[in-house]
Amino acid sequence: MIHLDPQAYLDLVRRAVAEDVGPGDVTSSAIVPAGATATAEILAKSACVVAGLPVAAAVFSEVDRSVTCHPRVADGTRILAGAVLADVAGPAAAVLTAERTALNFLQHLSGIATLTRRCVDAAGGRATILDTRKTIPGLRALAKYAVRCGGGTNHRAGLYDAILIKDNHIRLAGGVAEAVRRARTDRASLPIEVEAQSLADVREALDAGADVIMLDNLSEAEMRQAVAITGGRAKIEVSGGVTPDRLPAIVALGVDYISIGALTHSAPAADISLEIHVDAGPAAS
Amino acid sequence: MIHLDPQAYLDLVRRAVAEDVGPGDVTSSAIVPAGATATAEILAKSACVVAGLPVAAAVFSEVDRSVTCHPRVADGTRILAGAVLADVAGPAAAVLTAERTALNFLQHLSGIATLTRRCVDAAGGRATILDTRKTIPGLRALAKYAVRCGGGTNHRAGLYDAILIKDNHIRLAGGVAEAVRRARTDRASLPIEVEAQSLADVREALDAGADVIMLDNLSEAEMRQAVAITGGRAKIEVSGGVTPDRLPAIVALGVDYISIGALTHSAPAADISLEIHVDAGPAAS
Amino acid sequence: MIHLDPQAYLDLVRRAVAEDVGPGDVTSSAIVPAGATATAEILAKSACVVAGLPVAAAVFSEVDRSVTCHPRVADGTRILAGAVLADVAGPAAAVLTAERTALNFLQHLSGIATLTRRCVDAAGGRATILDTRKTIPGLRALAKYAVRCGGGTNHRAGLYDAILIKDNHIRLAGGVAEAVRRARTDRASLPIEVEAQSLADVREALDAGADVIMLDNLSEAEMRQAVAITGGRAKIEVSGGVTPDRLPAIVALGVDYISIGALTHSAPAADISLEIHVDAGPAAS
Amino acid sequence: MIHLDPQAYLDLVRRAVAEDVGPGDVTSSAIVPAGATATAEILAKSACVVAGLPVAAAVFSEVDRSVTCHPRVADGTRILAGAVLADVAGPAAAVLTAERTALNFLQHLSGIATLTRRCVDAAGGRATILDTRKTIPGLRALAKYAVRCGGGTNHRAGLYDAILIKDNHIRLAGGVAEAVRRARTDRASLPIEVEAQSLADVREALDAGADVIMLDNLSEAEMRQAVAITGGRAKIEVSGGVTPDRLPAIVALGVDYISIGALTHSAPAADISLEIHVDAGPAAS
Amino acid sequence: MIHLDPQAYLDLVRRAVAEDVGPGDVTSSAIVPAGATATAEILAKSACVVAGLPVAAAVFSEVDRSVTCHPRVADGTRILAGAVLADVAGPAAAVLTAERTALNFLQHLSGIATLTRRCVDAAGGRATILDTRKTIPGLRALAKYAVRCGGGTNHRAGLYDAILIKDNHIRLAGGVAEAVRRARTDRASLPIEVEAQSLADVREALDAGADVIMLDNLSEAEMRQAVAITGGRAKIEVSGGVTPDRLPAIVALGVDYISIGALTHSAPAADISLEIHVDAGPAAS
């Protein structure tokens, strides 16, 4: 099972419900009888890789502890159009109130998982598909979880857990060698990645002892040469404007990692909806 | 100027910076000399409608109060590829640390504004383009602001500021008339919108005195008939699966509003970057 | 309807309830039977302009989602003594627990609206009554809303949304002209107001191109001259120690704005109470 | 020294600064040179009892840790017009940015302390002046501290730390005796106060063993009789519409406590200002 | 009664429940019938001094407002093994869900109170037992309350409410006299304590006018001499590695205070448990 710590999303769930419900769901409170209950099914309206079911369940629970939301499939599962993802049951007003926020999480995260899976499949196991820090603000942990659900691999979580030396760092240090040396001294335990914008940069990074070299917008010919130059002494990551269509060609060059910002900043939402069956209950008869 | 209350995003900015920076930017703290300064330009790499410059400025300010970020254009402006959107200046480490989070806001919001503008233009002023509650959790206020930047109009902010009666509410109330009556009684001051899934529903909603009738996934032929049936006695909103391509045809039918979830759940990020010029400063010479 | 974004007060409502209820209402929990319900009327005990009914409703909802609070009048309405402002209904314990906090909001905000209305009426439409930043900490957004409910107009929301150049800024810039020039350069899109403590200051501010000139504690004779000097080339704001009694005389001088700190820092609370009718309910019989 | 736990206001100070400064003080950031420093004096412009100096100091510290704010007098001191309350020093921009929020706390709290002192003096030590729960939402702890600074005594902090049985509780319990019995059983350790709206109520409360009897809007004749009836077996609290003018007469009746909501809901702000002396510093010469 | 402000722990209680319950108690929600109720007794399984009953009650209330938790003894009471500390009643699922978090508070705080009482008793009233700032992060206010429950006395609450001059401060000031002078000038109202690591330091501190002198890891012979040297002109605090066994000997030397970090950083948890009696209720029969 793909790991997701609920502590990482409980606060966001609380804020998301507050932002949608505010001081109250005026439609449901006016119309829904107090005793009414509902059952509902979360349905995929088109094929996707599902991600976010525990988060959706937490949304229902935040609105009303007595609503249950039981997944039929695990996050990370490929789903065909029409598949039921989960069963929901509880007070009708609460189910109607929570519906949109639960789906907003599920559609966004499943969208990320689906696009990631498409890229991972296109890479055919010959290179690792990485995400980036280009995530929607406030959703980093969930977005990176959704990438894992799609079979992708997480690059660094933030600025704090890995060294990535870019051109400006190099300029400020007065060269790649000095930048790597400073990073090595300051943070001995972290792997060091260096961005290269030319083959000369690749050679410098290699000499400086970089663990990973990121090729930033290099041509495929240059990528091929970079692989040859490094000869396995460092890992090669391709970055910048990679689309699923280009993946097979890039993978064929023998690079190790391909990082794709679009996984988390531009994945279209998955088409998922809630089919609700209300029951006014004995109290209303 | 399009209104955006900074109080609505300051807390999100703080959390977004915390989620990316965590206990510290290990690369910059190891490499960037204490006295180094930087200037930078926020650049559009492809044409877009810009949204989020004040939010980006707040990100720089959150990382270090002494970083300035001055917009050259106002949010809502159409920008060509290569245009400079803002000038940034301050301590080099702070600029490098804030860069990604500032861009994440800007790319997401400008993406929404750009897609909205495309739809508004396709509608040619003959129908109002509305957003929905299908927003990324936690970003509702910003997403709706970005829609306004793109020339769109905001539907309700949440469940609290307008009545929208859907099929389940109708079923629980025992009919459209009773649902509208309850809503009218409970919330006299709010306009009432009723969802219709057939022309019969349209007629019922009209009879019940709905202010707006939402046509949910009706065919264009049915939309045309709905317009004829209502004859201006209620506003007509078209909802469900509308893409920019379909807009001219739908607009021609004479409907009042077209709401599009994709504006806020599936807009691809705008391509915006930060061009940084670092300066190690006198202290480093 | 006067706009008030619920997102601006939901968190304060939550904190206000927590500060009053703490770990529990020990009186109600000991005495009120579980099944007991209550209806209640929010009553004005003396004439006032009402402000804060949606906030009061949110307090009841925060204590217990099942309590309803339906306004009979809109915020901004002038109310005579004895008028019913809203009807409340729900579990008796919850109504009793929420009562004081709901009234605390309502009395404070209606107090501001009432004093504002008195000033606006005294100005007779010939000058605009403005509030200031002299608000009770933590209630800025609500206080400014209450001013609008009283017919007043909001000055800047905070230090972030308008330029106001005071004497210390002028001294640090080395003169009014330079201060205005710096502000103009840094924040081209914001209007610029300059504080003047003498007629010489008024002339300097005018020459520097100020959009608004604030007369700080000038005599009425000086105010009259300031109006003559500016001749419509800038707006004139009178500030400092203005009371309702002095308003007709000041208004007669032809100034544009009069800002009054007392609206938000010294308005006495309106006299509003909750008349509760409890019902022990079938469970207790 | 009157006790005030800084942990009780630090969070409010943080929010108050955020609500005023938002993403930045646009005037100071445009005009004030980076190296400029300032000294300032907090001055009383009319006589008052001061309250809130540590809170004001915390505001300066929140804006910039390097600003110092040293009180010349202790909270609770009676101050004449013109007296200096504290000395402030630090970066000019920070002092200007923090000024208004610091004064907003100081003026509000000193206003409460001043009105309280007037009531305490009017009572001449023969009855204890109490505050109520009628405080501005979010400022309960500070308002009650200001009451202590004015020589007043705090009634219960909230619904959680004392039993106060009102008419609705009595009605729900089926009588005073039963209400007191339930409270006694449920919360043996807390003193029990009962509200009386007639002399009959006073007798019932006395028989039921109330520790304190609150006379709610009784006439002075009735108050006198209530004192006679209780004969010291319970404490008597007078509540409802007491003004300073009426205090000597009420005190003369021999009651124990007089609670006054106006202390915290209607005290006019004290007139306190900041006199700033800026210095552009060597960097600007 | 030992004072504890509920506002000081309500937020921690909320976070503690969230950290344990997360999105839901999966065992209870699967197994416990909706109508089931429970009564429970909080029991001491070995002798201890109890502390934290109001906090435990707040935990039950946070999980479900309808759970009651009534103490049978007051915090600070010495309890024998087997004693019942409180009675709990309410919905069975809520009682089971809250159990562990309530006990975690109670066991930790009673552990502190028990160890403190042992030290206070060992000191036999001849010296005051103080706590330190060596508390578990986030629990300062509760830990210091537990010390009071055990009969101990609180040293400063934090860095903000007392002056304590240590060796590094002395070195930076260039001597004890200058350090004390600076502290006296800056914070006239606070008592000043100076750390002494030798008898020479004690003499210097005395000459500088210290109110309290802290003997840091001095031998008992040195402690005796320090008492003789000061001759009552300053209070003497012994600090560093004091265990209950050593207390009688140290107390006999005539020192005033003995501060013990172990009270709050190393007290073993008290052995307290919850004996629950569930009742499936009529609904389940």
Place this chain on the structure above:
Amino acid sequence: MIHLDPQAYLDLVRRAVAEDVGPGDVTSSAIVPAGATATAEILAKSACVVAGLPVAAAVFSEVDRSVTCHPRVADGTRILAGAVLADVAGPAAAVLTAERTALNFLQHLSGIATLTRRCVDAAGGRATILDTRKTIPGLRALAKYAVRCGGGTNHRAGLYDAILIKDNHIRLAGGVAEAVRRARTDRASLPIEVEAQSLADVREALDAGADVIMLDNLSEAEMRQAVAITGGRAKIEVSGGVTPDRLPAIVALGVDYISIGALTHSAPAADISLEIHVDAGPAAS
């Protein structure tokens, strides 16, 4: 490296600093010159297993971003008395202000790691040492990390990530079999553990298909029989009052897991201190 997500402790670090520093460190602000810097070493004063160095570093960074704290060893390392754990450098006032809070984290977490390691070693690899949910409120994630640093293994994180059926659950379900059936139905994906208070319970749990059986305070003879009865068809966890001394005997019985609450509720703090070297700097000379 043992995984610890900084997002799990950043907020606690912020609160811990606020609780200790409050509105300011009055000693350092009075005495330490503005330009003074310090270097410091974090030292073990007795042998321990270190845990919490990244948290300590985050404390320094929270107080002042410019303080660096570089570990010399990784968390989880066994350290002898006198070993240096990390080097700290930065402004002297900031180092002095952060010292205590940084050490409070480090001493508590290293205390847990040290006791865990002692138990793990005593178990000699023949049984897995587990922690429990008996953690200090608010520190769950850190406490469980410290257990991992000591070589222990984490039991469930909270009530949300595993099924643990206790006697009350069994009673409410009407038997072990039904309780397990309900849990299985409701949460198919989670492993199910059942508490057994007798060998009869063990047999029932086994028949019901429990994945793990927890022996709650059984005798060693019963434990041996329980191992025989299960014969590997379920894992056996021993719980309740296990001390390091008893571990070898229990391990010898062939149980799988031993869970020990004392690891996180009663571990004495490790003895760790900060040796600071201050330098008044050129500005002070």
